Amino acid sequence: MIGEAANGQDAIRLARENCPDVAVLDYGMPLLNGIGAAREIMQACPRTKVILLTMHTDDHYVLEALRMGIKGFVVKTQAPADLIRSIHEVLSGMVYLSPRVSRTLVQAYLAKSALPADPLTPREREVLQLVAEGKTTKEAAKLLGISAKTVESHRTRIMKKLDTPNTAGIVRYAIRLGLIQV
Numbered sequence: 001m002i003g004e005a006a007n008g009q010d011a012i013r014l015a016r017e018n019c020p021d022v023a024v025l026d027y028g029m030p031l032l033n034g035i036g037a038a039r040e041i042m043q044a045c046p047r048t049k050v051i052l053l054t055m056h057t058d059d060h061y062v063l064e065a066l067r068m069g070i071k072g073f074v075v076k077t078q079a080p081a082d083l084i085r086s087i088h089e090v091l092s093g094m095v096y097l098s099p100r101v102s103r104t105l106v107q108a109y110l111a112k113s114a115l116p117a118d119p120l121t122p123r124e125r126e127v128l129q130l131v132a133e134g135k136t137t138k139e140a141a142k143l144l145g146i147s148a149k150t151v152e153s154h155r156t157r158i159m160k161k162l163d164t165p166n167t168a169g170i171v172r173y174a175i176r177l178g179l180i181q182v
Contacts, residue, residue: 008032009143012040019045022087024072027054030133031143036126038070049090053083062101064118072096119161127154131167132174 003018005011008029015023023041025034038050051072052065062073072086075098086096120128130140141148159165162173
């Protein structure tokens, strides 16, 4: 079965309905980014192997994805050739990294750089993305299936953790993480 989703929430819904062998997700999807959607899909369909399409090759993104069990990491500029190969590789039980990603990881390893701790919980990152996309508290609550009061609590904790007094600081952080595209 082949399906296409316009955003992270739709990708999760499609995956739950079909439990595909492979899910190819864009890191920068709206409503819920590729990492968040992958987490949900792998929980709902443990046999589904996830490949991320991204523009990011920073070791932080790659290490986060690999640590959570993502099996393929394909850079969008190399996608046509790499995507087919990545699908074959992950279906045969391997991990696939685009050459640019492999180079970044090797450089990080040689520099012995550590992955900086993410101060936000997965749910806080979901709220962060929705806030950065301009969703209202009520819209975010509906999309996440939680109360508006809970969304506000998450927003307050995010601002405290990021040491920012306003939504603009949250948006800047989301842009730096690549959760939203400018």
